[in-house]
Amino acid sequence: MREPVKEKHLKFQQGVFSSVRAVGQRSNLTRLQCLKQRKGNVEVVAMSERRLPLRTQGSSIEGIFEAIYHDGHPRFLVYDGAEFVIREWVTIDGQKYRAPTKDSYPYRPYGYYEGPLPEDKVIFDMILKEFVNYLDNEPIDKDISAASVFATYNQEQLETIPYLIAIGDNEVGKSTFTSLLGHLCYRPLLGVSIPAADIYGFLGQGENGGCIIEDEAQGIEQNPDKLKIWKSGYKKGAVVPRTTFNKDGIRIINYYNVFAFKAAASEKLPRDKGLLQRFEIIQMSQGYPPMEWDDDPEERDRRLDELRNILLKKRMINKQRQDKLHEKEVHYVELRGRVKEHYKPLLQVTYGLPVYDRLLQHINSVRQQRIDELQESFDGHLVRAVKESLDQNKGNELSFEQIWEELKEITGASIDPRDNRSLLTDHFGRVTKYRVGHRLREIFATRKHISKTNDRRSIQIYQFDLTKVERIAEKYGYTSSKSSESSKQHTLGEYPPEVKSEAGAMPEGTKTSPIQPLDTIDSLDKKSPILEGGDVMLPDSSRGSSTPPITEHSEPPTIPATRRRGPLVLPILPPTQPSEQPARDPPRQSTTPPSVKRRERLVDRLVPIVPPGFVSEKAVDK
Secondary structure: OOOOOEOOOOOEEOOEEOOOOOEOOOOOOOHHHHHHHOOOHHHHHHHHHHOOOEOOEEEOOOOEEEEEEEOOEEEEEEEOOOOEEEEOEEEEOOEEEEOOOHHHOOOOOOOOOOOOOOOHHHHHHHHHHHHHHHOOOOHHHHHHHHHHHHHHOOHHHOOEOOEEEEEOOOOOOHHHHHHHHHHHOOOEEEEEOOOHHHHHHHHOOOOOOOEEEEEOOOOHHHOHHHHHHHHHOOEOOOEEEEEEEOOOOOEEEEEEEOOOOEEEEEOOOOOOHHHHOOEEEEEOOOOOOOOOOOOOHHHHHHHHHHHHHHHHHHHHHHHHHOOOHHHOOOOOOOOOHHHHHHHHHHHHHOOOOOHHHHHHHHHHHHHHHHHHHHHHOHHHHHHHHHHHHHHHHOOOEEEHHHHHHHHHHHHOOEEEOOEEEEEEOOOOOEEEHHHHHHHHHHHHOOEEEEEEOOOOOEEEEEEOOHHHHHHHHHHOOOOOHHHHHHHHOOOOOOOOHHHOOOOOOOOOOOOOOOOOOOOOOOOOOOOOOEOHHHOEOOOOHHHOOOOOOOOOOOOOOOOOOOOOOOOOOOOOOOOOOOOOOOOOOOOOOOOOOHHHHHHHHHHHHOOOOOOOOOOOHHHHHO
16 A cells, blocks of 8 residues: 655745655655645745735835845845834735745846944945945035935835936947946836836835936937826836727726836937926036946946945834924025935935035025026016016006017017017027017916007007016015015915005905016006996997097997906097098999999909000090
């Protein structure tokens, strides 16, 4: 009789369990036959663990975990707040997960650093030293690159993350820059012209928290899907929706997480304005770094692997402590707008390090540089024209002609001789009135209406929110400290203190746009009749009514009115003297049929070619 089958303990080697061997007399059973014959705990556990889902990093019952390679096998490095432990699997919400193999991710696998962790200053100096060894560019660019690497290991604790782009000609170190980031950044996807689908697949799982590093990134703005990822992925919680169909043909909308640090290398800057503003430009040029990237690759990989293993353990400690980086105070500088989005995360992760002061000095220079760039742009000249015109007129309404003339004077432009509706400028080319009006509505959100001057000429009137104008002007560096303080004392949509009615303060909670009487245009008068509700008396030109002459002793004429919304104030026409010309006789009624009139008009338009000496019959009859 055959002896019972005995099993050996199953060992997990390189992601595949060793086969079960049957031992005994006359026993040559295969593994499948052995599993069929005995349904013991060993076989059930082996088959179930082979089907466990994969996980790279996160939080489990055992503690904070990261997938690494230890002794040639995929394992989890787990930190429970007291010590680091190597485990084969972790448990999340009752479900077990195992670590993926090194073929499952696009970066070099992490390992286990056994020594004591250095201080933050020492770790940052180690990162900075690598950029000094392999790059020969501006020192501040190396500081920003090293701080960005430091920030990738704290992405979950930041509200925004900076972007880097290396710009330069061929053979200036752009590939070295991306390769160095690919070695040091946290779980990066490094590639050349990475398709959008690959980025969605890498970041879309929601738990990877990796980085995107793209070489030869020319033309990012030409791919709509990649443009969505790059333009929205710098803020925490950013997702991009994608519509797909399941196997049953049902439409499903999937939301992919795109928040991650991103870096690129390109020969040209992106042409998309919004995308370009999200980049910190690293200018690359021909240089002579102390070390070449291909010098002693084994020593290079050993040194960089040790550094990234230190950074991984530092990340787990910070995550376990729930260190709130966003609560650290950033002193000495007021960060606002795009500058805040770029540099606040770098200041947070380098708080207390020597590089912190160097970054602050750079931020001050960048702020001034950005203001200069804004002022030199077309929008900057337009904002200046509106601001100076409003300051001169002391009102909140301007005619388009006033803005047009002020813009012409500021830019030093001339009227296009072929089209008087266009300006010819040195820096912006041909500027049309349509372009100016379009930008006025986009920048200031103005309200426009039509008015008539004394000579019955129609003009466009733009109404501005003075509070909004002050804040926009402050962005472009055109505001004074007094106006800046005044604009901060009240919110948008509320009356500023100097615009409130003299009859009394506005009720609490009331929000309306600030409106002032139009007293800046010579053709308009504040004494025009105004109907209830702010509507204005306008002459009804469609009825063909004429206004009788006004003398010293006559009563003011009654102007037929139509209702019009807005704060427009129309003037009463000035008195005119009676006409001294004698009245003309009424026109006589024509008896010529309409068809004959049309034929005569057509004949008059013709220009006959008359030979010399020719006399027409009509002339002979006359």
